[in-house]
Amino acid sequence: MLEIKNLHANAGDEPILRGIDLEIAAGEVHAVMGPNGSGKSTLSNILAGRPGYSVTDGEVLYSGQDLTQIEPEDRAREGIFLAFQYPVEIPGVSNNYFLKASVNAVRAHRGEPELDAMEFLTLSQEKMKIVDMPTDLMNRSINEGFSGGEKKRNEVLQMLLLEPKLSILDETDSGLDIDALRVVAQGVNSLRSPERAMLVITHYQRLLDYIVPDHVHVLSGGRIVRSGGKELALELEEKGYGWIEETNA
Amino acid sequence: MTSAERRSISGWLEASARITERGDALPALREARLQSVTALSEQGLPTRRQESWKYTSLAEIAKIEWSAPADPGEDVLSLPSTPLSRQAGLKAGLVDGQFVSDAESSDGAGARFESMAKVRTSESVHVNDLEVLGQVADPKLHFFTALNTALVRDGVCLEIDRDAQITSPLHLSITDSKSEALSCPRLAVRARAGSRSTLVIEHLTPGDGPRLSAFVSEVIVEPQAELDLVLVQRGGAESFLASNLYAQQEQHGQLRVHTLTLGGRLVRNEVVSVLSGQGAAVDLRGLFIGSDERHIDHQTTIDHAVSHCTSRELYKGVLGDSSRGVFCGRIIVRPDAQKTDSQQSNPNLLLGERAEINTQPQLEIYADDVRCSHGSTIGRLDPEALFYLRSRAIGPEAARAMLTRGFAQEIVDSIPQHVDRTEIETLIVEALAAATSRDSS
Ligand SMILES: Nc1ncnc2c1ncn2[C@@H]1O[C@H](COP(=O)(O)OP(=O)(O)OP(=O)(O)O)[C@@H](O)[C@H]1O
Numbered sequence: 158m159l160e161i162k163n164l165h166a167n168a169g170d171e172p173i174l175r176g177i178d179l180e181i182a183a184g185e186v187h188a189v190m191g192p193n194g195s196g197k198s199t200l201s202n203i204l205a206g207r208p209g210y211s212v213t214d215g216e217v218l219y220s221g222q223d224l225t226q227i228e229p230e231d232r233a234r235e236g237i238f239l240a241f242q243y244p245v246e247i248p249g250v251s252n253n254y255f256l257k258a259s260v261n262a263v264r265a266h267r268g269e270p271e272l273d274a275m276e277f278l279t280l281s282q283e284k285m286k287i288v289d290m291p292t293d294l295m296n297r298s299i300n301e302g303f304s305g306g307e308k309k310r311n312e313v314l315q316m317l318l319l320e321p322k323l324s325i326l327d328e329t330d331s332g333l334d335i336d337a338l339r340v341v342a343q344g345v346n347s348l349r350s351p352e353r354a355m356l357v358i359t360h361y362q363r364l365l366d367y368i369v370p371d372h373v374h375v376l377s378g379g380r381i382v383r384s385g386g387k388e389l390a391l392e393l394e395e396k397g398y399g400w401i402e403e404t405n406a
Numbered sequence: 407m408t409s410a411e412r413r414s415i416s417g418w419l420e421a422s423a424r425i426t427e428r429g430d431a432l433p434a435l436r437e438a439r440l441q442s443v444t445a446l447s448e449q450g451l452p453t454r455r456q457e458s459w460k461y462t463s464l465a466e467i468a469k470i471e472w473s474a475p476a477d478p479g480e481d482v483l484s485l486p487s488t489p490l491s492r493q494a495g496l497k498a499g500l501v502d503g504q505f506v507s508d509a510e511s512s513d514g515a516g517a518r519f520e521s522m523a524k525v526r527t528s529e530s531v532h533v534n535d536l537e538v539l540g541q542v543a544d545p546k547l548h549f550f551t552a553l554n555t556a557l558v559r560d561g562v563c564l565e566i567d568r569d570a571q572i573t574s575p576l577h578l579s580i581t582d583s584k585s586e587a588l589s590c591p592r593l594a595v596r597a598r599a600g601s602r603s604t605l606v607i608e609h610l611t612p613g614d615g616p617r618l619s620a621f622v623s624e625v626i627v628e629p630q631a632e633l634d635l636v637l638v639q640r641g642g643a644e645s646f647l648a649s650n651l652y653a654q655q656e657q658h659g660q661l662r663v664h665t666l667t668l669g670g671r672l673v674r675n676e677v678v679s680v681l682s683g684q685g686a687a688v689d690l691r692g693l694f695i696g697s698d699e700r701h702i703d704h705q706t707t708i709d710h711a712v713s714h715c716t717s718r719e720l721y722k723g724v725l726g727d728s729s730r731g732v733f734c735g736r737i738i739v740r741p742d743a744q745k746t747d748s749q750q751s752n753p754n755l756l757l758g759e760r761a762e763i764n765t766q767p768q769l770e771i772y773a774d775d776v777r778c779s780h781g782s783t784i785g786r787l788d789p790e791a792l793f794y795l796r797s798r799a800i801g802p803e804a805a806r807a808m809l810t811r812g813f814a815q816e817i818v819d820s821i822p823q824h825v826d827r828t829e830i831e832t833l834i835v836e837a838l839a840a841a842t843s844r845d846s847s
């Protein structure tokens with residue numbers, strides 16, 4: 158589904174990613190861990206098409222297509238979803254209005270009929286139950302004044318509504334209390350299927366108790382310095398990143 | 407003064423003289439008309455050398471030979487149907503200066519519209535009894551007020567009864583349909599003590615061709631009364647619209663003005679609000695949307711004359727293409743006006759590469775125990791927000807429209823619930839679409 162080959166990329170003018178190779182097949186869940194500033198969000202921003210980030214070498218293929226040539230909205234329509242590390246607040250635009258427009262944009266692209274207000278209400282209520290989100294958040298402006306946890310739930314809600322093929326979760330667990338973590342993980346797991354893939358960025362092994370990954374990668378200094386199975390996360394938790402740097406040295 | 411300007415002014419002065427010679431239908435304005443004639447002949451058209459006209463030129467107005475307002479006709483006209491009139495209660499209109507009322511609703515519960523020029527009848531309150539017309543506005547201060555006062559033939563007076571709680575919005579439509587004609591709509595409102603009401607005013611210029619409209623409103627909000635004024639300005643691409651609103655608020659009187667400027671070649675709005683009774687509050691809210699080369703100028707003066715009054719101002723500008731906005735917010739806090747609480751803000755969204763806004767607060771504070779704040783911002787659409795929407799499959803144009811509308815939403819949200827918000831939103835979306843259509847940012 159996703160093939161990243163020798164990816165070098167800049168954030169602004171700053172070279173951040175220095176040769177990443179990563180292959181994600183349908184049905185797989187990959188976890189990415191790594192110290193602050195190692196380039197995890199840069200990688201997810203590159204995949205989502207955020208302005209200000211540029212590929213300087215290597216390639217990113219999504220279902221065989223060069224992803225970097227596709228506009229952000231078309232990536233989303235084709236099934237790429239980024240749950241933002243820092244979701245954006247948008248005053249004056251109701252969450253409900255936004256999510257309905259978003260769902261209908263994806264549906265239109267898939268050749269499905271648009272949902273009317275009632276149909277969308279039914280759908281959104283069903284998904285909100287999964288992430289245990291209070292209904293009044295739908296009538297408020299997008300993320301405006303949402304607590305950290307509410308923002309993250311809103312990201313997962315969007316993911317559930319859009320049913321992406323490739324979900325990238327950038328620290329969706331940070332800022333969540335233990336119950337919320339479980340709820341959010343349930344939401345993510347409910348999407349797991351042989352057709353879908355996930356890239357889960359986290360600092361905490363705890364999340365991976367709930368969302369059990371097939372592969373774990375450690376990103377450091379813009380490179381993947383170690384890959385392994387789910388036990389790698391446990392090992393990291395115990396020994397810290399210093400351990401990898403030592404063993405690589 | 408150019409010769410064209412001189413010709414315009416002298417034409418207007420002659421027309422005014424004819425009104426007074428032939429027995430003025432508005433005796434309440436007798437004194438004010440004389441003052442207006444003097445002001446017009448001495449001052450002529452404002453020039454950009456005057457501080458309050460620094461950013462707004464009336465030179466284009468002088469290029470057209472405007473016909474002066476005619477005698478109100480004898481024909482019984484019907485009320486025009488406008489987007490916001492359908493859900494309204496009591497209705498009236500000024501069609502090319504002629505008073506029109508809706509026979510079915512002309513004397514609804516708690517309020518009435520009357521023609522200013524109508525001969526006094528025994529049962530109805532006449533404008534003179536309202537003591538509003540010519541009492542609140544000062545023609546010496548503002549050009550368009552002088553112009554209106556010199557030439558107005560008829561207008562609307564509205565009285566809202568003591569303690570009346572009017573739930574359906576009152577509605578006034580102003581239609582200036584004649585090309586190259588000057589129109590001088592006039593409104594006098596007295597909201598009696600303890601009353602609560604909403605008046606929606608729609609100012610329209612149907613058809614093609616240039617219009618010049620000098621609209622003047624005088625409003626008295628009596629003790630404990632609450633009045634919401636919603637002014638929707640939708641002039642055509644060649645129309646020059648001025649709206650000068652003078653309000654006086656007595657003890658605990660509350661006035662909220664919602665000005666939506668959605669069209670017009672050049673719009674100049676003055677608001678003068680005098681807080682003359684303790685505990686009075688004024689809230690001025692404006693949304694102005696510019697496209698093409700349109701020019702929108704807001705000048706507000708809030709005069710805190712006594713203590714314990716509150717004023718709020720929020721004007722939001724959305725400027726596309728090469729449109730221009732001006733906002734000048736003057737706050738006066740008189741020496742006796744201790745415990746004044748005043749806030750002013752003017753955020754602007756510039757969408758067009760060549761769009762411009764000139765914004766300036768003007769604080770004159772002569773009391774010491776006061777809270778006054780002001781701020782203005784000029785920005786473009788937030789790229790982070792734009793990306794967020796795009797990352798959710800929303801195309802760039804739809805995303806920009808969504809953000810722009812979000813910017814405007816705050817003004818819509820404060821319009822009273824019983825006004826047809828869906829219609830208002832439709833009108834705003836149309837105006838925003840024009841302002842964003844050529845935008846490439
Ligand atoms: N626009 C930019 N211009 C220059 N440097 C940038 C820009 N954006 C990010 N960076 C830098 O790139 C590096 C990687 O940032 P990134 O956000 O990818 O890290 P991260 O691995 O997600 O960290 P964290 O765990 O703290 O979220 C950091 O040093 C950051 O300061």
Ligand SMILES: [Mg+2]
Pocket residue numbers: 197198199242327328
């Ligand atoms: Mg990050």
